[in-house]
Every structure is written in structure tokens, then in C-alpha cells.
Amino acid sequence: MSSRLEIRSSPHIKGVSSVETIMKNVVWSLLPICAFYVFQYGISALATLVVVTASCLLADRLFARLGGQSGDIGDWSATITGLLLALTIPPGFPLWMGFVIGFVAIALGKALFGGLGRNVFNPALVGRAFGQAAFPTAIATYTPSFMPGRFTEFIPSSLAMPFMTPADTSAWIAAAKLDAWAGATPLAKWKFETVLAPAIDLLTSIGGNLAVGPAPILIVLCGLYLAARRFLDWRIPVATLIGAALTGYVVYLLNPARYPDPVFVLLSGGLVLGAVYMATDMATSPVTPRGVWVYGGLIGFLTVIIRYFSGLPEGVMYSILIANAATPLIERVTQPRPFGTASLGKRKGRAVYPLLPAEPVDVAGREKDKK
Amino acid sequence: MNLLSLLRGEAFKRGIHPPQNKLTAERSIRRLPFASRLVVPLSQHIGKPARAVVRVGQEVVRGELIAEADGWLSVPHHAPATGFVEAIELRPSAKGPWEQSIVIKVQPGSTQEVQVAHPRDMGVLNPQEIIAAVQQTGMVGLGGAAFPSHAKMSVPKDAKVHTLVVNGCECEPYLTCDHRVMVEHADDLIEGIRHAMRATGAVRTVIGIEDNKMSAVEAIQAALMARHIPADQIAVQAVPTKYPQGAEKMLIMALFGVEVPSGGLPLAYGMVVLNVGTLAALGCLLPRGEGLVERVVTVTGPAVQRPGDYRVPIGTPMKFLLDYAGAPAESYQVILGGPMMGQAAASLDVPVTKGMSGLLVMRGADFCDRDDQKIYPCIKCGECVAACPMGLNPSLLGMLAAMRDYEPMGSQYHLGDCFECGSCSFVCPSSIPLVQQFRVAKQVLRERAVA
Numbered sequence: 056m057s058s059r060l061e062i063r064s065s066p067h068i069k070g071v072s073s074v075e076t077i078m079k080n081v082v083w084s085l086l087p088i089c090a091f092y093v094f095q096y097g098i099s100a101l102a103t104l105v106v107v108t109a110s111c112l113l114a115d116r117l118f119a120r121l122g123g124q125s126g127d128i129g130d131w132s133a134t135i136t137g138l139l140l141a142l143t144i145p146p147g148f149p150l151w152m153g154f155v156i157g158f159v160a161i162a163l164g165k166a167l168f169g170g171l172g173r174n175v176f177n178p179a180l181v182g183r184a185f186g187q188a189a190f191p192t193a194i195a196t197y198t199p200s201f202m203p204g205r206f207t208e209f210i211p212s213s214l215a216m217p218f219m220t221p222a223d224t225s226a227w228i229a230a231a232k233l234d235a236w237a238g239a240t241p242l243a244k245w246k247f248e249t250v251l252a253p254a255i256d257l258l259t260s261i262g263g264n265l266a267v268g269p270a271p272i273l274i275v276l277c278g279l280y281l282a283a284r285r286f287l288d289w290r291i292p293v294a295t296l297i298g299a300a301l302t303g304y305v306v307y308l309l310n311p312a313r314y315p316d317p318v319f320v321l322l323s324g325g326l327v328l329g330a331v332y333m334a335t336d337m338a339t340s341p342v343t344p345r346g347v348w349v350y351g352g353l354i355g356f357l358t359v360i361i362r363y364f365s366g367l368p369e370g371v372m373y374s375i376l377i378a379n380a381a382t383p384l385i386e387r388v389t390q391p392r393p394f395g396t397a398s399l400g401k402r403k404g405r406a407v408y409p410l411l412p413a414e415p416v417d418v419a420g421r422e423k424d425k426k
Numbered sequence: 427m428n429l430l431s432l433l434r435g436e437a438f439k440r441g442i443h444p445p446q447n448k449l450t451a452e453r454s455i456r457r458l459p460f461a462s463r464l465v466v467p468l469s470q471h472i473g474k475p476a477r478a479v480v481r482v483g484q485e486v487v488r489g490e491l492i493a494e495a496d497g498w499l500s501v502p503h504h505a506p507a508t509g510f511v512e513a514i515e516l517r518p519s520a521k522g523p524w525e526q527s528i529v530i531k532v533q534p535g536s537t538q539e540v541q542v543a544h545p546r547d548m549g550v551l552n553p554q555e556i557i558a559a560v561q562q563t564g565m566v567g568l569g570g571a572a573f574p575s576h577a578k579m580s581v582p583k584d585a586k587v588h589t590l591v592v593n594g595c596e597c598e599p600y601l602t603c604d605h606r607v608m609v610e611h612a613d614d615l616i617e618g619i620r621h622a623m624r625a626t627g628a629v630r631t632v633i634g635i636e637d638n639k640m641s642a643v644e645a646i647q648a649a650l651m652a653r654h655i656p657a658d659q660i661a662v663q664a665v666p667t668k669y670p671q672g673a674e675k676m677l678i679m680a681l682f683g684v685e686v687p688s689g690g691l692p693l694a695y696g697m698v699v700l701n702v703g704t705l706a707a708l709g710c711l712l713p714r715g716e717g718l719v720e721r722v723v724t725v726t727g728p729a730v731q732r733p734g735d736y737r738v739p740i741g742t743p744m745k746f747l748l749d750y751a752g753a754p755a756e757s758y759q760v761i762l763g764g765p766m767m768g769q770a771a772a773s774l775d776v777p778v779t780k781g782m783s784g785l786l787v788m789r790g791a792d793f794c795d796r797d798d799q800k801i802y803p804c805i806k807c808g809e810c811v812a813a814c815p816m817g818l819n820p821s822l823l824g825m826l827a828a829m830r831d832y833e834p835m836g837s838q839y840h841l842g843d844c845f846e847c848g849s850c851s852f853v854c855p856s857s858i859p860l861v862q863q864f865r866v867a868k869q870v871l872r873e874r875a876v877a
Contacts, residue, residue, distance in 0.1 A: 061758050062772055064862040066848030067765040067788065068444060068599065069796035072855040074805060125803045172803035172856070288808060342808040342821045386822070393840040394438075394675065394816045395688030400695075402683040407663055410682050410695065412588050412630040 074171070077286045077337075078131035084277040085138045085332070091269040095260065096146035096198075097205025099213045106150045108137030110157030118161065124170035132171050136160055139179040139332055142268060143325060143372070144186060147198045147210035147224055151217040156186040176379045177336045180372050187372070197240050198224055199264035202231055240266045242324045243368040251315055257322035271327035278331035287335050290344075291351045295330035296321055298355020306363060320359060329371035330354070339379040346382075346389035353385075354378045438679040441668045441815050442849045444766065446638060449726050450602045453734045455610055458750060460532050464506050464741030465517050466492065467525040470779040471566040472573045473499035478514055478528055485510045487541035489716055492528055501564045501574045503528075504717030506739040508536040520744065520762055520776040521769055527777070530741065544715030548621055556625040556712075563711045564718045564780075569593065569604070569672075569701035570763050572781025575708070578700065579625045585693050590628040591681065592619060594635040594642060594702040595665065595672035598764025601784045603722040604702050606735045608635070608642035611706045612649035618709030619660060626698050630659055633702070634677045637664040669766060670815055670847040674699040688843050703783070723747065723778060727787035729754040738778050744785065745774040753787040761786040766848045802856035810850035810860060816843045820850035820860045827863035835864075836871045844868070 093101045115133035118124050140160050144153065160182025168174045186194045198210050215221035241252035256262035260270035281287035303320035321327070334340060334354050341350050354374045361370025397403070402410065469475035476493035486492055486505040493503040509532040517527040551559065561576035581587045592615075596604040608615060619631050635643050646662045665671055665680040675686045678697060686692055692699050707718060719740055726733040731752025738747055748760070761768040763783055771785075790797075810820035818840055826835050835841040841864060850860040 059758060060760060060771065060773065062770045063759065064859070064865065065761075065765070065767050065769065065846075066851050066861065067759065067761055067768070067770070067786075067793070067796070068852065069799065069857065070442070070444070070853050072809070072853065073799050073857070074802045074855050075800075077805075077807065077855055130802065170803070172805040285809075337805045337807045340806070342806045342811050343819065344808075344811065347808075390822075390839070391811060391814075391817045391819055393688060393818055393843050394679075395685045395690070395843060397685045399687060400684065403679075403685075408632055408661070408681050410684060412658070 072285075074130055078135060080281060080284060080286045081135050081332075082131055082138070084281050085135065085142075088142065088269045088274055088277055088328075089138060091260075091273055092142060092146070095200040095205075095269065096210070097202070098207070099205070099210040100141075100146045102150055102209070102213060103144065103146060103148060103153055104138060104141040107141040107144075107153045107157040108134060110154045111137035111140065111161050114158045114161035114166070118166035118170070124166060125172055130171055133161060133165075136165070136178045136182070139328075140182045142328060143179065143183050144194060145197045145266075147196065147212040147221075148186075148193055149190075149212055149215035149221045151215065152186065152190050152193055155189070156182040159185045172338050174338055175382075176376055177333050177339050180333060180376055180379075183372055184376060193221055195243075196221075196224060197243075197266035199228060199231070199266055200260070201264055240324065240368065241319075242362065245315055245319070245323070246362070246368045251319055252323070254318050254322060257319070267323075268325060268328060271322050274327050274331050287331070288337075288340070288347055290347045291335045291340055292327075292330040294348045294351020295334050295355045295358075296326070298352035299326060299330075299358050300355070302356045302359040306359065314363060320362075324362070324369045325371045326358060329358075329375055333371075333375050334378070339382060341382050341386045341389065343386050343389040343391055345391075346385045349385050349389060350378050350382060353381065438668075438671075438676045438815060440813055440817070440849075441670060441676070442813050442852055443667075444599050444669055444852060446667070447599045447726075448602050448605070448638070449600065450724060450733045450735055451605055451639070453606075455606050455722055455735045455737055458736045458738045458742065458747060460507050460538060460739060461742050461746040462532055462534075463512065463743070464509075464530045464532060464739060465527045465743065465777040466503050466506065466530065466741040467517065467519055467527040467777065467779060468493055468503065469525050470503070470572060470740075470781060471501050472571070473497075473501075473577070475526065476500055476503050478526075480511050480514075480528065482511050482514055486530060488536075488538055489540035489542040489719055491542070491717065492530075495561060495564075499574060499577055501561060501566055501576075502717065503564055503740075504542075504719050505530060506719040506741045507532045507538055508541065509533040518773050518776050520771050520773070520779065520782070522772040540716055540719065542716070545713065546715050548713050551624075553625050553627065556621055559712055559715075560621075560625065560708060563708065563716065565704060565708055565711070566718075566780045567701055568703035568707060568721055568780065568783065570767075570781055570783045572779070575700070575704055579622060579698065581626055581693070581698070586696055587626045587628050587693070587698050588630070588696045589698075590619065590623050590626060590631040591674070591678060591692065591697050591699040592631060592633040592702055592705060593672060593674060593677055593699055594633055594639070595677060596639070597636060597667070597669045597672035598766055598768070598784075599669075600726050600786050601724050601764045602726075603724045603735050603783055605639045605642050607703050607706045607722055608639070609645045611710070612645045614709035615646065615702055615706040616649055616653060616655070616660065616709065617713070618705030618707070621708060621712050622698075622700060622705055628698065631661070632681050633660070633662045634665050634671075634681055635662065636667040636671055638667040640664065669849065673815065673845060673847060675845075676815055688840070718780060721778075721780060721782070723782055724784035725751040725753070725787070726784065727753065727757075727789075728792050729757075729789055730787050740780060741777045743774075744771065744776050744778060747778060748774065748785065748787065754789055756789050757787045758790045759788045759793070761788065766852070767846065796857075799857040801858060804858060805856055807855060809853040809855065813849040813853045815847060815849065816840075816845065818844060820864075823867075824850075824858055824860045824863060827860075827867050832867045832870050832874075835867050841867060841871070
């Protein structure tokens with residue numbers, strides 16, 4: 056036996072899960088979604104994904120070098136931020152702007168707070184919110200999916216020179232001679248023209264030339280993989296979708312002529328992507344089991360309220376950011392109930408044995424004495 | 427995952443499933459030879475150390491009283507071997523501090539039969555006399571806590587006990603000593619249960635055993651059948667395998683569906699919980715009137731050549747036991763007990779004591795899972811909240827502990843309920859030493875409460 060003995064405090068064994076495993080798996084699960092996005096929009100989408108992710112990684116590396124950061128590039132979290140941010144902006148978003156918001160996402164969304172785990176807001180959404188403020192026109196300019204030449208030519212606005220106004224895409228869209236859907240998202244169509252897109256097209260993102268993101272059905276499948284491997288809290292997307300559907304349904308009942316049915320609410324815009332991938336960001340969502348229901352429900356509720364009653368067609372981003380801000384408060388009021396605080400004698404679970412033996416014991420008398 | 431727990435029929439919420447690694451479950455208990463010197467510390471239990479009643483140079487026979495109980499919360503010790511007292515001096519203990527110990531030089535030619543016994547008819551004793559007899563055996567909780575058994579069996583005047591819960595869960599990975607005792611000494615166990623029932627006044631007994639030890643369940647059931655003991659008197663129940671099922675509050679939850687109040691004892695429900703190893707030993711020792719001179723210890727680990735459950739004389743040097751079992755030379759951590767809650771031994775020149783249920787020998791390479799992981803800040807994944815059997819919020823407690831803000835941990839976030847099972851540290855993907863920090867925090871709070 057060696058004389059060198061190490062003394063440690065128990066537990067001496069450790070489960071296999073690690074931050075790297077979680078983050079890596081989120082990246083793997085995002086890859087099919089990214090592939091679908093490229094299938095929809097061609098090389099412009101691919102370039103957006105690459106540029107934004109590279110910009111996030113660059114920023115992450117830079118701030119890690121500067122010091123004071125908790126994680127580093129090996130933890131894969133900046134890759135997730137980049138991919139998610141790229142999926143939330145229009146495919147024809149000028150690449151130089153994508154680079155700027157990717158950098159800002161990491162700088163303001165994560166590095167400012169001290170890095171991985173310390174951020175208050177979802178970094179990808181901080182980047183997108185910055186884009187919304189800095190480039191309001193570009194971030195609202197959508198182009199139709201499945202354009203004929205999408206794998207050989209860029210969307211004209213993509214290749215705008217830095218600090219230059221991007222080329223107008225309307226002439227380019229008109230030249231393609233598509234149907235009426237071109238150029239606007241289904242949400243904007245509904246909000247400003249009160250036209251509803253068919254549910255099946257929204258679910259699969261395939262029919263027509265809708266200006267939509269990757270198919271909600273695919274996102275749900277990828278989310279299911281993560282939930283099954285416990286890398287994602289399934290309760291958050293479920294709560295978000297329930298919150299949105301309920302709110303949407305109530306408003307729909309009040310005025311069916313003016314407001315869309317809950318199915319449209321669920322499938323349109325970025326709700327599913329937000330619910331599955333953004334709201335579930337671990338660092339910015341509550342840890343308490345009851346808290347995640349409140350948090351998810353709040354996101355769903357706010358999304359519908361913003362969509363219906365504000366000037367913006369989409370509300371997922373702001374509702375998640377607001378819920379992120381509310382997370383500490385939600386946690387404070389939803390702390391778990393410690394074991395052993397149930398009232399004496401209250402039975403739960405499936406007990407095998409009666410609390411008292413069959414034989415009469417003088418316990419009832421004692422209980423009475425206590426009272 | 428709650429749905430999975432439901433499908434598995436798990437009774438208490440949360441908890442974890444560490445790899446079980448019960449390498450020695452199928453090997454029968456073997457007797458360890460005597461080392462040339464045995465070291466019996468006067469303090470092997472919770473409570474006051476015993477008082478030596480032998481002198482240096484005195485000859486002792488196996489089973490002879492060598493130290494008597496000093497007061498109520500104390501137990502006597504008996505000579506684990508025939509020989510003579512070589513010294514009474516300070517010796518290192520496994521947990522670090524040096525303890526006053528009786529060193530016995532074993533007489534090589536002795537047959538090592540237990541020479542001192544006072545056989546008695548247990549049937550005529552009243553509860554007080556049984557409890558006094560339990561104290562005379564020097565019995566402590568053999569599950570690892572080493573709390574004097576007679577004190578645990580004594581029911582306060584204003585309380586009444588109707589149920590004896592026997593804990594055969596052994597939920598720690600690697601350990602199998604309770605399992606083997608249940609399989610091989612079911613009759614002793616039942617005998618011990620009957621004495622404990624009379625001592626406490628319990629009218630029924632439920633033995634809870636994790637369902638990864640069905641051979642133990644069957645052995646005890648067969649012994650009960652052979653003695654025609656009805657199930658409403660002594661029942662055996664398999665409970666789902668899940669860590670920490672062996673915590674008494676979790677076991678009572680699984681069997682009876684009630685939460686033992688925070689800060690309270692099972693006595694609140696008229697229950698007393700005792701470990702199977704303790705009761706099996708009592709069932710053997712009480713009628714014969716002998717003292718506790720040996721115990722079953724699991725010696726195991728990934729590279730131990732002859733792992734197994736050994737019947738070890740109390741006071742056997744740990745090094746002797748490890749060499750006999752063929753522990754690898756490159757061991758670098760020896761854990762007293764299981765890997766989840768056991769303490770790391772500070773030295774190998776220390777004796778096996780009454781509360782030592784297992785020796786787990788690990789090499790450096792066996793810890794790569796643990797040691798290669800980088801520590802990140804809390805990413806608030808919530809795994810620890812989903813694992814804590816006591817329903818605490820380890821994530822929040824960990825952040826408070828990191829800031830050394832101990833006061834609210836105790837006053838607002840129920841740190842006092844933590845029994846240090848280690849589930850939070852086990853699941854943490856950021857490898858934060860949560861329970862380790864909580865131990866420090868609890869110690870600081872205890873000191874502040876005293877000051």
C-alpha cells in the first residue's frame with residue numbers, strides 16, 4: 056500500500072453529467088434545425104449562421120482572454136448563443152449587422168455579467184433586442200422561403216457593405232413572381248392585413264413561400280430529444296405553450312372575428328423556437344419546480360398580449376426577456392417545500408402499511424391528549 | 427424525471443440512482459484471522475468514551491470486559507481476542523484525532539473462543555432489563571452512525587412505540603455487509619427483532635429492504651415461515667432501489683407514506699428504526715450474554731483482489747485487513763463506509779471500530795469521472811433541486827455558501843434539514859462541491875449557536 060492517502064469530503068463519486076455534455080448536446084440537437092433553415096433559405100441562411108456564430112465565438116474568446124470570465128470556449132455555450140441568434144433574425148439580414156449583433160450578444164448578454172451561469176438575460180435575445188433597436192428596418196425585412204435560386208445566389212440584402220444601407224429586396228421578390236405571401240411573416244400578415252396562414256403550412260414550414268423560420272414540428276422533435284436526456288426542462292416549453300394557448304383562446308372567445316384561433320397563436324412566429332430553446336436557457340430560468348410553471352406561463356401570456364395589443368407583430372423576444380428579469384422574483388416566491396413540513400399524519404404516495412398496527416394501541420388517546 | 431419515478435413505483439420524491447457496484451453481493455461472509463495486535467479505542471461511539479478497567483500487562487480472554495460504560499450515553503468494550511494488555515495510550519483513529527486506546531497483544535496459541543458469557547433466558551426479562559442487557563453487549567448502530575443501541579431503544583416516558591422499523595436498505599453503492607448478514611443470519615435477525623420489540627413495546631415490525639436484494643427478502647421470509655410468525659407481526663417489504671432510501675425518514679415515507687416532521691424523530695409516529703446488522707448481532711449476543719467483539723465489514727473497490735464481507739475482530743488494524751483482502755498498492759483513497767457518505771481515512775495504521783461498515787479502496791484512476799471535471803459556476807439547471815430528498819434548494823444554498831452568507835441558509839432555507847446525503851454534489855454538472863460547503867456552513871452555524 057502506498058503511504059500517500061488522499062482525504063476528501065464525501066461524496067466520493069460523481070455523476071457523469073457535465074456542463075460540456077449539456078451544451079454539446081444542445082448544439083447537436085440544433086444542427087437539424089439549422090440544416091432545415093439552410094434548406095429553406097439557401098446560402099444566405101448558411102452565411103448568417105456561420106457569421107453570427109463566428110462572431111459570438113470571437114467575442115467569447117476575446118472576453119475570456121481579458122479575464123474575469125467563468126467559462127471558456129470549451130463549454131460550447133457561445134456556439135448555442137450564435138446558432139440561436141442566427142435562427143431568430145431574417146435570413147437576408149446583412150451579414151455585417153449579424154456580426155455586430157453576435158458580438159453584442161456575448162458582450163452585453165454574457166461577458167458583462169461575468170460569463171457562463173452569471174448572466175441574467177438570454178444572451179441571444181439580448182443580441183436580437185440590440186438588433187431590433189439598432190437596425191429596425193433590416194430586422195423586420197423578411198424574404199420568402201424556397202426561392203428558386205437560393206442555393207446559388209445570396210438574398211441581395213445579405214451582402215450589404217458594412218455601415219451601408221442594404222439593398223431593397225422588394226424588387227428582387229417581385230422579380231420572382233411568387234404568390235401574395237411573399238415578403239411578410241404570417242404574423243405581420245395577420246396583424247396588418249388580417250390574413251391567416253393555413254395551420255399545416257405553419258407546422259411544417261414547407262407549403263408556399265412563407266417567410267417563416269424552421270418547422271415547429273422539427274423544433275419540437277429536437278426538444279424532445281433534449282428533454283428525454285434531461286438536458287432541457289420539459290416543463291418550461293409546455294408551460295409556455297399552455298400559457299400562450301390559454302391566453303389566445305380567451306381573447307379569441309371574446310372576439311373571434313378580430314383575433315386568430317389558438318392554433319395560429321402557437322404555430323406562428325418564433326413561439327415554438329422560443330419556448331423550446333430560448334426560454335429553457337438554464338442560467339436565466341428558475342430552478343424551482345413550481346417556478347418554471349409560473350415562468351413559462353408568464354412568457355406565453357406576455358407573448359400573446361404583445362402580439363395583439365402592441366405595435367410589434369411578434370412578442371416572444373420581449374416576453375422571454377421580461378420573464379428572465381422576473382426569474383429571481385419567481386424563485387423567491389416558489390421555493391420548494393422542505394420534506395417534513397406536511398401536517399402530522401398526512402399520508403402521501405402509495406404507502407404499503409397502515410400508520411397504526413391493526414391491534415388496538417393506545418395511540419388514538421395520546422393524539423387526543425395532544426390536541 | 428417524475429414520470430419515470432412513478433413507473434418505477436418509487437415512494438419518496440427526488441433522490442438519485444448512482445451505479446450500484448455491489449461487487450461482493452454473492453460472496454458469503456468469511457472470517458478474518460487475528461492480527462498480532464488489536465487496538466480498541468475507548469471511544470468508538472457517539473457519547474462519552476468508556477472507562478478502561480484493565481491494567482497494562484494484564485491478561486485478558488476473548489469476550490472479557492475491558493472498558494465499562496461511563497454513564498448512560500456510553501457503551502462498554504470487550505476484549506476482541508485472548509492475549510495481554512500491552513499498552514493503554516493515545517493511538518490515531520481512522521477519522522484523524524488520536525484516541526485513548528487499549529492495545530492487546532494477541533496470544534498466538536489461543537483457540538480464540540469467546541470465554542466470557544452469561545447465558546440467560548431472555549423471556550423473563552422486562553423491557554428495562556433488556557435495555558440494560560443491550561448496553562452490556564456494548565452494541566452501537568452498526569450501520570455506521572455508531573449511536574448506542576440501548577439509548578435508541580429506550581422510549582421516553584411520554585411517548586409510546588407501536589412499530590419497529592428495521593432498516594435493511596443499504597442504499598450506499600458497493601456495501602453488501604447488511605445484505606450478507608440478512609441472507610446468512612436471518613434467524614439471528616428475527617431473534618434480535620423479538621427482543622427489540624419487547625424492549626420498545628412495539629407490536630409490529632416492518633423490515634424494509636431495497637429491491638436489489640431480493641435474496642435477502644426471500645431468506646428472511648423463509649425464516650419467518652419456519653418460525654410461523656405472521657406477517658402482521660413481522661413483515662418484510664421490498665422497497666424501490668433509490669439513493670438515499672436507507673435514510674430513516676425516506677424509509678418511513680416508503681413504508682407508511684408519511685413525512686417525519688422536520689427536526690423530529692420517527693418517535694413522532696410511534697416508530698423506532700434500527701439497522702439489520704445491529705439487530706442480527708443482538709439476536710446472537712443477547713441470549714448468550716456476550717459482548718460485541720467482531721463485526722462484518724465489506725472490503726471492496728474496483729481493484730481489490732479478494733473483495734468480500736469479512737467478519738473482523740474489533741480493533742484489527744485497517745492495514746492488516748486491506749492486505750488480507752488484496753487491496754492494490756497504488757490505492758490513494760480509502761473510504762470508511764460507502765462512497766456517498768463515507769469518510770476518507772486519514773491513515774491506515776488505525777483500527778476497525780464498531781461503526782465501520784465498509785472499506786472502499788479506490789485508485790487514482792477510479793476517480794477520473796470526478797477529478798477530470800472542471801468546476802463551473804452554477805448554471806441553474808435545477809438538477810440538485812430535483813435530487814434533494816429533503817426538498818431543499820441546494821443551488822441557492824450553494825450560492826449563499828459561496829458568499830459565506832450562512833445565516834439565511836439556516837434561518838430561511840432549512841439547511842438544518844440537510845442530512846448530507848451528497849445527492850446534490852453527485853448530480854451537479856458544474857461539479858460544485860455543494861454538500862461539502864453545506865457541512866462547513868452547518869458547522870459554522872452550530873458554533874455560532876453555541877457562542
